[in-house]
Amino acid sequence: MKICPNCGNQNEDNAKFCGSCGTKLVDVAVQASQEAQSLHNEQVSPENQTAESHNVDITKENVEANAPAQVQGQAPTQGQAPTQGQAPTQGQAPVQGQAPVQGQMSTQPQFNNSNNMNMAYGNGNSAPIQQAKPALNLDKNTMIIIGEAVALVVAIVIFFFIGNSTYGYKNTAKRFFEGVIKADSKAIVQASDVDDKTFLTDDIFKKVYDKDGEYKADNFDMTSSYADRVQGKVYFSYLESGSGEKSSYTVTVNKKNGKSMLFFPKWEVKPTGVIIRDFKFKVPTGADLKIEGKKVDKKYITQKNQKGVDVYTIKDLFVGTYEVEVNIKGLKSVPEMVDVYSNDGVYYVTNVSMDEKSQNKLLDQGYDDMTKICESALQGKKFSDVSNLFVKDSDTQDEAKKEYDDFVDSISTSDDESGIVSFDLKNVNGKVKDVSIVDGRVVVSISYSFKENVVYNRQIFFGDGCERENYDAYDSYDVSYSLENGKWKISNPRNIRMVYYY
Structure with missing residues (x-):
């Protein structure tokens, strides 16, 4: 030692x-x-x-x-x-x-x-x-740990560098604009500030997108940009396909709450001119609405039964032309094309039709209603006896009451016993003239033609008393019906005087 x-x-x-x-x-x-x-x-x-x-x-x-x-x-x-x-x-x-x-x-x-x-x-x-x-x-394990620590630090630095670049406002705007000129619905939706993606599908986009639209471009450049803490703007220039004309496009990007990938600021595009917000469709109460063949859930109804109208509000829709239809029991839906180009737009769905069976059923109801009104008036009954035949809104009820009371006065027997004694309607023929939706209501216009036989007492001009007479005449009667809570009601009471005497 x-x-x-x-x-x-x-x-x-x-x-x-x-x-x-x-x-x-x-x-x-x-x-x-x-x-x-x-x-x-x-x-x-x-x-x-x-x-x-x-x-x-x-x-x-x-x-x-x-x-x-x-x-x-x-x-x-x-x-x-x-x-x-x-x-x-x-x-x-x-x-x-x-x-x-x-x-x-x-x-x-x-x-x-x-x-x-x-x-x-x-x-x-x-x-x-x-x-x-x-x-x-330093032993081998220590060297491995040091190497792994260095690699982790490098990976974190690279991760944040790439993340800030990828999810920054410039790249968000760039992804959106690339989606616009390439007709890439997924890129558009992913970069946009939207609340509801139900109708922002690729299938709907391909149907409504204008393939000859103004934003078709061969190439583009980002010319300038700026951003503050809440909003940014990115400016692009591009050459239009075909013409080669140079145009510009501005993308507005808003900073949102939350983070992208848990670490990076969240930027979303305000998709003006590409996605429409809060577009409204007015349809008859109880009707089912379809947009591009897709049934719209009842949860989208924001106003229910407003004078017979339901209002569907769709939060987000691509700009374009849509095939829209309503399904109503007893009616045949007729698709119609609707242009969706402005925020908070409103469209009244108007195209419907009736199958022959439904038409005949309504014509029979119209004849029964006409007969009841005449009989009640002839017997001098009050309006309340027939008020349920008319739509319930106050304006229609007030007008119907006035017309009915005048009708009763015109045919009732006076003190000298003059007036209509009886009547008979023969050879009644009805025809559906039009089926449409007016102010969100389904309106069916019907025209009746008939021969009437009226027996009445007529006062003798040069003498006392009355003499009984009768006459036969051909006449017509026009009436409109609206669908109210699944039932047809008279909506224009102006022509309920169906029987006259002279």
Whole structure:
């Protein structure tokens, strides 16, 4: 073992530096070092303690003198260390268990207050021992962890760089405009600020999109842009396909609440001119609305039964021309083309038709209603007896009451007993003239022709009393019906005077 002369640490035989303090080790024999260590540990005499408390120089000659050990029983020669039991001669180092004689120098190294040992060389000059810096020893696992940490930091930096670029307001506007000129509905919708994507499907887009639209372009450039904390604008120039004429397009981008991919600001395009907001369709109450063959859910009704009208409000629709139809029980739907080009637009769906069976059923109802009105008037009954034949809104009811009361007055028997006694309607023929939707209501116009036979009492002009007469005449009667809560009601009461006498 090698003993460090600086700190006393035991080191391996082949060690060149102390493993504890890094001091360069003196190239001495292992055995001599062990003997010197033993000598240091042995208690010394009081007079020698004073000498040991001082720093001493260990010369190369001292080390060499202590290196060889004499065989037991042999007298030590000068320069050799005596064996156990022998007294050391002058110049010899005492072995373990012996006290050094007077005049001998202890081979145990001594230390000064600075913990540096000076070694004496032949000329008496001393040089400090250079201490080696301990090497940085990193095992394989540590190196792997450091490498992974560096890779993670680089990946995070790249992630945020790409994310801010991809989800920034400029790229959002660019994706939207590319969708417009390439007719890519998915790109348009993904970049746009929309609330409801129900009708923003690729299938509907292909049906309503104007393939010869003004935004077809061969190439484009982003000319300028700016943004504040809430809104940005990006300006594009492009060459129109075919004509090659240069045009411009502006995209407005709004900053929204929330984040894209959890980390990046969320920008969405205000899709003016491409997607319409809050377009309204007015249809008869209870009717089913279809847009491009897709039935519209009742949840889109924002106003229900407003004078027989339901209002469907569609939050988001592509700009374009749509095929729209309504389905009403007893009526045949007739598709019609509707242009959707402005926000908050309103369209009254007007095209419907009736099958023959439904027409005949309504014609029979019209004849029954006409007969009831005439009979009630002839009997002088009040309007309340027939009020349920008319639509319920107050304007129609007021007008119907006035017409009915006038009809009653015109045919009732007076004090002189003149007036209609009876009537009979013959050869009644009815025909549906028109089926339409007016102000959201289904209106069916019917015309009746008939022959009437009227028996009445006529006052004698030159005399007292009345004489009974009758007449036959051909007449016509026009009436309109509206669908109210699934039932047909008279909607124009102006022509209910069907019977006259002269």
